[in-house]
């Protein structure tokens with residue numbers, strides 16, 4: 001229908017609007033934001049990182065606390081919505097396996113796997129048979145090459161492929177999957193990465209006889225952006241920055257105000273202690289780190305496999321927890337390149353309505369029914385190809 005956003009189908013699930021709210025750690029997207037997005041027909045995502053670090057009422061070691069806190073967040077989200085709920089798990093986390101297990105036990109609809117290649121799944125999950133699990137698995141990638149590596153590996157090892165893929169470009173917030181010097185090259189633009197990833201999943205779609213939705217992330221800000229990427233062949237979008245300045249976002253009001261008050265020049269690339277670049281809003285804390293000052297800390301536990309905690313100038317987990325509480329003397333806010341466009345705090349309902357209105361406007365102005373070039377979808381219809389599939393061996397594609 002003209003002007004209406006398409007649905008997003010992932011495995012057996014259907015999201016009424018093609019929008020996944022990007023997971024935001026530490027503690028920025030929890031049950032509050034995730035359930036609000038799910039109630040508007042999108043996929044709401046809880047960021048699993050470090051939840052036990054700011055929940056003081058839990059028993060056990062840090063990994064046990066993280067798992068308990070995640071279980072609680074999922075249950076709370078479920079109590080507020082019948083919509084689709086996901087969990088974002090960073091592969092670089094030391095306790096990623098137990099977070100996977102909790103998410104699958106709680107039957108979340110999707111797990112988004114970021115910050116590292118998801119090549120090894122916990123054996124307790126694999127042993128259940130990936131086809132028998134309610135949860136859909138979605139890697140977050142930054143290139144067609146990474147997509148191919150993951151799909152080849154899963155096909156060979158698990159005889160199963162991920163259910164969708166998010167391709168995250170260099171305009172995203174948080175940690176970025178590119179070298180800092182290569183962030184703004186033409187070949188790394190989201191518009192260039194999307195066809196690369198579509199090409200990488202295509203042989204696996206044919207071989208496994210299922211469509212693999214490709215979802216774009218990083219700098220998608222307006223309904224017009226959603227329209228543009230869907231016209232370019234994406235099945236959906238993942239958006240994070242735009243969801244921060246909502247009443248339901250789980251961060252302190254001062255975190256949201258950082259977004260509203262920031263200017264384009266305040267958005268900067270940092271070298272995160274994790275060893276990856278990240279995009280954040282500049283502040284005194286980051287200036288001080290850039291000037292060579294160390295922020296002494298005791299590592300409560302090695303939360304990230306890749307963190308060299310004896311060498312790094314500050315603890316990223318602590319800095320992000322300070323920030324979520326609005327205490328910017330000890331931390332900073334991650335944000336996407338479009339954060340400076342955010343001008344007010346609104347409800348998730350209003351935001352989704354705005355996106356739908358912008359999408360409709362774009363569709364009505366761009367689409368001339370007599371223009372065959374734009375009335376034909378960019379992405380070929382797979383159904384026919386899959387119908388005619390002759391090779392029954394999924395590994396033969398490798």
Ligand SMILES: Cc1cc2nc3c(=O)[nH]c(=O)nc-3n(C[C@H](O)[C@H](O)[C@H](O)COP(=O)(O)O)c2cc1C
Pocket residue numbers: 021022023024025026028047049088089090113114115140168171172173174175217218219220238239240241242333334335336337338
């Ligand atoms: C405050 C913030 C925290 C984030 N934390 C995570 C995270 O914990 N794990 C992850 O995979 N991505 C994280 N991201 C990336 C988002 O999930 C998302 O893919 C990206 O920001 C999309 O770009 P956009 O912000 O321009 O919409 C974070 C982004 C922001 C803005």
